[in-house]
Amino acid sequence: MNLIPLLLVIPLAWALISLLLPRLPLGPIAVLGMLVQLIASALLWRSVQLDGAARYAIGDWMAPLGITLVADGLTVTLLAMTALIAIICAVYALFYLRAHPHEKRYFWPLFWFLLAALNGIWLAGDLFNLYVGLELVTLAAVGMVTLSGKRNALAAGLRYLYAALLGSLGYLLGVALLYSAYGTLDMQQLSQLMENNxxxxxxxxxxxxxxxxxxxxxxxxxxxxxxxxxxxAPVSALLSALVVKSSFYILARLWLDAGSGLLPVAGAQLLGVLGASAIFYGGFKALQQKEIKMLVAYSTVAQLGYLMLVFPLATGTSPAAAMLAWQGGMLHLVAHAFAKAAMFLSVGTLVLAVGSKQISALAGISTRIPLSLFAFGLAGVSLMGLPPSGGFNAKWLMLQSAMTSGQWHWVIVLSLGSLLTATYIFKVFRVSFDQQAIDQGKGVVARAHWGLEVSALLLAAIAIGLGFAAALPIELLSLPQLENGALEGVSP
Amino acid sequence: MTSDLWFALMGVALIALAAFTFFRQVHLLRRILAFNIMGSGVFLVMVGMAQHQRETDPVPQALVLTGIVVAVSATALALIIFRRFYSVSGQVELDEYQIEEPTQNEDHASDTMKDNINSLQDALQSDDEAPAKPSASKGDQ
Structure with missing residues (x-):
């Protein structure tokens, strides 16, 4: 049995069940479905590790008319990451949504549609499917943002939707131009056909x-x-960990895989400058926030900047430096996904426990709710890039790449960025370990459910664990490049 | 100049006009309309530019068809969120200051939060019972 279509069929089937039969216990059913999904992703991961990349044509229709799904090393790594994060978020949501019966009705269908769309993006082999996947991700994600139906949530959802729709039209126009020039949208074919004009x-x-x-x-x-x-909280975790990564994934495939060698060095440096600005701006804004969830959200803005550094590090440099940058960037994507999901989940628990979103309300809670704070700290360690953690390995690879190619300005950006991250993470710790507040017996209104605390801790542990087991995903990440020689075109 | 190229040029003109409106207008409904016109422009470019080999190519047609379905769904979602936003806030545009300060009415928000916490505590104390307190999460309306 072919596993590739199964990874799309499972979430779609569960989405329909959740939508049409809302009276069922959707939460436990979702966790069960995620378990099936996780097993399927693991099996596909194993088979790609053993046999190399696989292609699947839906209904046996070949490109350009048919839809081709491609599973290579990067794809299966991202599929496994998505399944792992989603199942833990599902467990968390199971407990978290008990207080939100209204939101629960729509959370689970949207959760599954989001998952199907994400898997569709990771597996897509052509540019138009990526467009459809992008749009589906947006629609599901906007729906999740507006779940509560409150004024601010609706405003945030509208802002998100308008920005995303504009973005997809830009993308679609580019797709139209490429099709008119080359007559195909298949990325593998395009990588051979595309000329620099x-x-x-x-x-x-x-x-x-x-x-x-x-x-x-x-x-x-x-x-x-x-x-x-x-x-x-579970929505924030899914959005920050997975949704924003899907469009970056397309960007990386576009310039470093399908269109390798087409990115001018100046353009790559410009993308890097954008990334560096994001790191510093996001870091400073995070430092200024008074609400803990906004701090974490701005931290996402900053961390996404690191991903953009892949482009200057992998363009116009030696194949060795480019490979290091590619591996470091993708490892950062995975490590940040786990760490940020852990951070949003633990922050969600903290907010529930103290009954306020303000950072100042966390004063003196370190002795009251240590498990969630520990999860926050572990996730912070990975975000800062302290050893041993997935974040450290990713930044180390990127640093090595920058040093190999002699781009010292990116070394400075990487180091200063870590320092800034540490500053805003410790801002939270300074408040929560406030001895005066502890002595006065401040903190904690409600006791958090153990399910909430453990799921956040599990994600954080995986983010740290990537520091020890980074060799496995990295080995797999480099598979498609070695076979297709996609990155070889990068060298000048 | 072939008719196909005309399609593409008209498409570009539509995109430019609609993009101008999208950025200039603050009324959310007008911006939804602008998005739809921009989408039509992109579809015209897609069909027009791909047909230059003088024979009908089915692929762009299929793509545009899918694109229309996507655009209709996106419009539907935008409209329904806009309607809800209008009924909750009475506004037809987004406030610019909200980019920096997402929660203006902090007291109100924390009240709802306390409601939520109370109902969560209820839910956690009685694990098997359904919490069934929709009023807690709809406290804003």
């Missing part, structure tokens, strides 16, 4: 602009903090 550059520029909006890269990030900071 005005049409290609204009198309790729339009697509890049659209994707930058969707990935919320500075200065196009304004929609992200209200949407991610205002949503329910």
């Amino acid at each position: 005005w049409t290609t550059q204009a198309a790729l520029l339009l697509m890049t602009l659209g994707l930058l909006v969707k990935t919320a890269i500075f200065p196009l990030h304004a929609w992200l903090p209200p949407a991610h900071g205002g949503a329910l």
